[in-house]
Each structure stands twice: as structure tokens, then as C-alpha cells.
Amino acid sequence: MTDEATDSTKRKPSRIQQKNRKRVLEAALDVFSQHGYRGATLDQIAEAAGLSKPNILYYFSGKEEIHVTLLNRLMETWLDPLAHLDPRGDPMAELLGYVRRKLEMSRLYPRESRLFANEILQGAPRMAPHLESGLKPLFDEKCALIQSWSDAGRIARVNPRHLIMSIWATSQHYADFEAQVRVLEPETDASWKAAGAHLETMFRKLLQP
Amino acid sequence: MTDEATDSTKRKPSRIQQKNRKRVLEAALDVFSQHGYRGATLDQIAEAAGLSKPNILYYFSGKEEIHVTLLNRLMETWLDPLAHLDPRGDPMAELLGYVRRKLEMSRLYPRESRLFANEILQGAPRMAPHLESGLKPLFDEKCALIQSWSDAGRIARVNPRHLIMSIWATSQHYADFEAQVRVLEPETDASWKAAGAHLETMFRKLLQP
DNA sequence: TCGTGAGTTTACCAAATGGTAAAAAAGCAA
DNA sequence: TTGCTTTTTTACCATTTGGTAAACTCACGA
Incomplete structure (x- = not known):
């Protein structure tokens, strides 16, 4: 455990984490704003983000967390x-x-x-x-x-x-x-x-x- | 074929048809307005209307027709x-x-x-x-x-x-x-x-x- | 270069959902 | 009642969808 982290509960997000979380959120903004929460699908978000669905779920625990974020x-x-x-x-x-x-x-x-x-x-x-x-x-x-x-x-x-x-x-x-x-x-x-x-x-x- | 119908293509809707179509539309208004088109389900509409799902599809050809109507x-x-x-x-x-x-x-x-x-x-x-x-x-x-x-x-x-x-x-x-x-x-x-x-x-x- | 953890993919699954087939029931005119 | 149509139910089906397991790849520090 690196003692670089200021918060004891969270690890520092890596560069790639930051980048991909951003991509997901950007894609999700597109999809959610156009279809609403229930009308949007993880597949649509995944395609818009250029990532696979399971990959998205590596960065967010689920559809709802993306929306709430x-x-x-x-x-x-x-x-x-x-x-x-x-x-x-x-x-x-x-x-x-x-x-x-x-x-x-x-x-x-x-x-x-x-x-x-x-x-x-x-x-x-x-x-x-x-x-x-x-x-x-x-x-x-x-x-x-x-x-x-x-x-x-x-x-x-x-x-x-x-x-x-x-x-x-x-x-x-x-x-x-x-x-x-x-x-x-x-x-x-x-x-x-x-x-x-x-x-x-x-x-x-x-x-x- | 009764010659009572004024329109050659459509039959007169029976009393029960009118009543049940109305019930479906009333229920659908509730559900669609609350959840949007994609967020609404036929099951929700059916339950709100007090009819079974196939029964609803006897009166309307599908979800979309209800919405458009x-x-x-x-x-x-x-x-x-x-x-x-x-x-x-x-x-x-x-x-x-x-x-x-x-x-x-x-x-x-x-x-x-x-x-x-x-x-x-x-x-x-x-x-x-x-x-x-x-x-x-x-x-x-x-x-x-x-x-x-x-x-x-x-x-x-x-x-x-x-x-x-x-x-x-x-x-x-x-x-x-x-x-x-x-x-x-x-x-x-x-x-x-x-x-x-x-x-x-x-x-x-x-x-x- | 080798090991380790971060990141990604493949192959799935269970539930939900729109819709159908066909049998059963309910009306209804004769 | 009998026979016919209209209405309703039961039992399904195919697809979509959110989500998971586990294998695999990759970056990178020792």
C-alpha cells in the first residue's frame, strides 16, 4: 500500500481510470439525455464510449451508478x-x-x-x-x-x-x-x-x- | 355482414370494445406519462387497466399503437x-x-x-x-x-x-x-x-x- | 525478463419484455 | 337450446438487457 493516498479508504485513480471513466460519462450523457434512464441501455453507452459492456462495468458498479454520478x-x-x-x-x-x-x-x-x-x-x-x-x-x-x-x-x-x-x-x-x-x-x-x-x-x- | 356500418372498411365497435379501449388508454396515459415510452411496459399498463396483457393486445396491435393513439x-x-x-x-x-x-x-x-x-x-x-x-x-x-x-x-x-x-x-x-x-x-x-x-x-x- | 496487478475480452446467465397461438369462455341471435 | 362470433385466458416464445465469471492481455517496476 502506497502511503501516497491522502484518503485511507480510496486509492488514487490511475491515468487510464480517469480517462476511461470520463469516456463512459461522456457517452452516457449522450445516451441518457436522449432516451432517459430506462430507455438507455448499457450496450448503447458501451458502443458510444467505444468500450465493451463488461469493461464499462469494471469502472462503474452498474447502470444506476453511472446515472447518479x-x-x-x-x-x-x-x-x-x-x-x-x-x-x-x-x-x-x-x-x-x-x-x-x-x-x-x-x-x-x-x-x-x-x-x-x-x-x-x-x-x-x-x-x-x-x-x-x-x-x-x-x-x-x-x-x-x-x-x-x-x-x-x-x-x-x-x-x-x-x-x-x-x-x-x-x-x-x-x-x-x-x-x-x-x-x-x-x-x-x-x-x-x-x-x-x-x-x-x-x-x-x-x-x- | 350487417349493412349498418357506414364505412365499408370498419365494423362498428361494440359497447365492450369502446369500454375496454378506453380503459387501456386511461391506464396507458398514467404509465406512459410517468415513465416515458420505453420506460413503460405492457405489463404495467395491463395491471393498471385491470386486463391481461394478451387481452390488451386484442384491442391494440402493440405498444406503439397505444402510444400513438x-x-x-x-x-x-x-x-x-x-x-x-x-x-x-x-x-x-x-x-x-x-x-x-x-x-x-x-x-x-x-x-x-x-x-x-x-x-x-x-x-x-x-x-x-x-x-x-x-x-x-x-x-x-x-x-x-x-x-x-x-x-x-x-x-x-x-x-x-x-x-x-x-x-x-x-x-x-x-x-x-x-x-x-x-x-x-x-x-x-x-x-x-x-x-x-x-x-x-x-x-x-x-x-x- | 519475469512477476504482479490493472485492464479487457469472451462466453455466459437470469430476468424482463413485447408479442403469439390456441384453447376456453362468454355473449348473443335464431 | 344451438350455433356462431366476440372476448379472455393459459401457456408459450424470441429477443433484449443488466450483470457476472473467469480467462486473457498488457503495462511496468524490480
């Missing part, structure tokens, strides 16, 4: 924009910046968005604890912040909870319902710009004191 | 509020009425909302044709109507396509992401009222000329 890893990234709502900043600028960043996330990381959407749609069976422990505290904190801005008259009177949910809904819509958006608005590039402008207008008008 | 039947109901946007009505009242009806649909028919959400999330593999032929024409028509209202100065200048998508996103969010909403806002009754008030305020401010 993905959800946990992405949670932080996903909450990052909300966490950056700065109490010291200008309320309107902070909130519109949040809207913009959230839309940007949908544009850059649609798979991540759909992975979460799938999970929530099915009742969050594998994520309920993380919603309670990770999302809820942050959500409550930022609701209080927005409430204080509202109370101070720095933005219009607004229900913070439903404001945040509206921001989520409108921005994530473009990733989660992409198949529908594509039918109704085929010009992809222009559509993102128009969406950004629309959301900025909408939330600016809503928040103008 | 559901989607087709629900499409009309789902588009109904949009279809009722009245060109002769007051623009603001019409649009806010649309928002209210759409939210009401989410409250009363969350399963239907989630069924569609599941289908779209996975790329609408079984509904793409219906989006083109059913949704798109109506969408384009109503976009033109809103554009004309906007041009006439009866509502603020707004991008009709993204306005409608925002209405969809915000209202359906409460059904599709119910599992998340429930964690963040446990008081269900009050939450629907607050959601309604929030959405009315938001879209009124957006549309005020």
Missing part, C-alpha cells in the same frame, strides 16, 4: 449561474445577467438540460435527495435576496419563487423542447438571438420598478 | 386553447386568457402535459409528422394574428413566436417539473394561485403597449 457532477455546473447572483450587484443587471447565462447554458449544454428534465419529469426518483440538499437551500437563499431587492423598491414587486421558476422554464425550454422549437422556428442561429432579446425584454419589463 | 387523441385537446385565440377579441384579454387557460390545463391535465413533454424531450420520434401537420399551421396562423395586433399598436412590439413559446414554457413547467416545484414550494394550493397571478402580471407588463 452524472447527475451529481452536473448539479454543481447547473446551479452555478444561480449561485452567482450577487447581493452587492445592481438588482436589474444581476437578474438579467442570470437570464442571459441561463439561456447560454441551454444553448451550450442541451444534453445536460435534457438529462435533468428527464429525471424531473419521471418524478426525480434518483435526485430527490439532491434537490432537497443542494437546490432547495440555494433557491431559498436567492429568493430571500430577490425579496429584499423587491422590498427595497430596487425592482418591481414580484414573487421571487415564481420569478426564478419562470426564468428556468423559459430558458430551459429551448434545450428541452428543441425538437418542437426546430419545427416551429427552423432558423437556428437567428432563433437563439431572438430568444435572448425576447427574454431580456420580458424580464426587464417585469422587473422595472 | 394517445398522442393523436390528446393533440386536439392540447391545441384547443391556442385555437381559441379570437382575432375579433381584445388582444390583451385574449392573450391573458390564453395564459390562464394554458395554466389551467397544466393543473387539470398534468399527465397529458408530461406525456407530450416526454415525447418531445426524446426528439418527438413518434410525433414529428403531427407537429408539422397539426401544430405548425396553427402556430403560424396565431403568430400572424399576434403580429398584426403588435403592428396595429394594440399590444407592445413583441416577437410572436417567442411570446407563445414563453407562454408554453412557463405554464407547462408547473406540470412537467412538478417533482421539482413540489420540493421548492410545498404548499400546492397556494402555489397555483401565486403562479397564476405571477404569469398574469408578467405577460401583462410584457404586452402593455
Whole structure:
């Protein structure tokens, strides 16, 4: 036993471990986000990762562990924009910046968005604890912040909870319902710009004191 | 062969046929909306319907036909509020009425909302044709109507396509992401009222000329 | 170069799942 | 009742799927 390990319970992951675990997770993100948990198969993930199925199970104990690992890893990234709502900043600028960043996330990381959407749609069976422990505290904190801005008259009177949910809904819509958006608005590039402008207008008008 | 049938290719469905097909579709709506297409099993549907699996396959040719039948039947109901946007009505009242009806649909028919959400999330593999032929024409028509209202100065200048998508996103969010909403806002009754008030305020401010 | 542990493959398996065949039962008109 | 159709059940089947055992290969330090 090398005493190089800082943690007594875990061994250091080898270079090849890191690389292959990454490959599996990348492939799994593709497959899970497209088909949902039950619709995805280990064979699909294996093929996408360029590894054999038993090889994948050498790195992860099972399908569920892959899924949970993905959800946990992405949670932080996903909450990052909300966490950056700065109490010291200008309320309107902070909130519109949040809207913009959230839309940007949908544009850059649609798979991540759909992975979460799938999970929530099915009742969050594998994520309920993380919603309670990770999302809820942050959500409550930022609701209080927005409430204080509202109370101070720095933005219009607004229900913070439903404001945040509206921001989520409108921005994530473009990733989660992409198949529908594509039918109704085929010009992809222009559509993102128009969406950004629309959301900025909408939330600016809503928040103008 | 009874000459009672009006259509030469189809026989009249017996009373028991109608009843049992209905039971299957009701059960399938439960199961599909909760688990998605691939996550749902015929056994689950059979148990929910109180019928045996082969019995279900006596009424429907397979899992896919049940799913497609559901989607087709629900499409009309789902588009109904949009279809009722009245060109002769007051623009603001019409649009806010649309928002209210759409939210009401989410409250009363969350399963239907989630069924569609599941289908779209996975790329609408079984509904793409219906989006083109059913949704798109109506969408384009109503976009033109809103554009004309906007041009006439009866509502603020707004991008009709993204306005409608925002209405969809915000209202359906409460059904599709119910599992998340429930964690963040446990008081269900009050939450629907607050959601309604929030959405009315938001879209009124957006549309005020 | 040789041994050892990390990594990979081959060959499986048991359960789940969509679906079928055919017999049995239930309606129902005469 | 008799005979016919409609409906339901029983007993299967082939495929898919998550997962395992064990043999095998490979990298690498002594």
C-alpha cells in the first residue's frame, strides 16, 4: 500500500481510470439525455464510449451508478449561474445577467438540460435527495435576496419563487423542447438571438420598478 | 355482414370494445406519462387497466399503437386553447386568457402535459409528422394574428413566436417539473394561485403597449 | 525478463419484455 | 337450446438487457 493516498479508504485513480471513466460519462450523457434512464441501455453507452459492456462495468458498479454520478457532477455546473447572483450587484443587471447565462447554458449544454428534465419529469426518483440538499437551500437563499431587492423598491414587486421558476422554464425550454422549437422556428442561429432579446425584454419589463 | 356500418372498411365497435379501449388508454396515459415510452411496459399498463396483457393486445396491435393513439387523441385537446385565440377579441384579454387557460390545463391535465413533454424531450420520434401537420399551421396562423395586433399598436412590439413559446414554457413547467416545484414550494394550493397571478402580471407588463 | 496487478475480452446467465397461438369462455341471435 | 362470433385466458416464445465469471492481455517496476 502506497502511503501516497491522502484518503485511507480510496486509492488514487490511475491515468487510464480517469480517462476511461470520463469516456463512459461522456457517452452516457449522450445516451441518457436522449432516451432517459430506462430507455438507455448499457450496450448503447458501451458502443458510444467505444468500450465493451463488461469493461464499462469494471469502472462503474452498474447502470444506476453511472446515472447518479452524472447527475451529481452536473448539479454543481447547473446551479452555478444561480449561485452567482450577487447581493452587492445592481438588482436589474444581476437578474438579467442570470437570464442571459441561463439561456447560454441551454444553448451550450442541451444534453445536460435534457438529462435533468428527464429525471424531473419521471418524478426525480434518483435526485430527490439532491434537490432537497443542494437546490432547495440555494433557491431559498436567492429568493430571500430577490425579496429584499423587491422590498427595497430596487425592482418591481414580484414573487421571487415564481420569478426564478419562470426564468428556468423559459430558458430551459429551448434545450428541452428543441425538437418542437426546430419545427416551429427552423432558423437556428437567428432563433437563439431572438430568444435572448425576447427574454431580456420580458424580464426587464417585469422587473422595472 | 350487417349493412349498418357506414364505412365499408370498419365494423362498428361494440359497447365492450369502446369500454375496454378506453380503459387501456386511461391506464396507458398514467404509465406512459410517468415513465416515458420505453420506460413503460405492457405489463404495467395491463395491471393498471385491470386486463391481461394478451387481452390488451386484442384491442391494440402493440405498444406503439397505444402510444400513438394517445398522442393523436390528446393533440386536439392540447391545441384547443391556442385555437381559441379570437382575432375579433381584445388582444390583451385574449392573450391573458390564453395564459390562464394554458395554466389551467397544466393543473387539470398534468399527465397529458408530461406525456407530450416526454415525447418531445426524446426528439418527438413518434410525433414529428403531427407537429408539422397539426401544430405548425396553427402556430403560424396565431403568430400572424399576434403580429398584426403588435403592428396595429394594440399590444407592445413583441416577437410572436417567442411570446407563445414563453407562454408554453412557463405554464407547462408547473406540470412537467412538478417533482421539482413540489420540493421548492410545498404548499400546492397556494402555489397555483401565486403562479397564476405571477404569469398574469408578467405577460401583462410584457404586452402593455 | 519475469512477476504482479490493472485492464479487457469472451462466453455466459437470469430476468424482463413485447408479442403469439390456441384453447376456453362468454355473449348473443335464431 | 344451438350455433356462431366476440372476448379472455393459459401457456408459450424470441429477443433484449443488466450483470457476472473467469480467462486473457498488457503495462511496468524490480
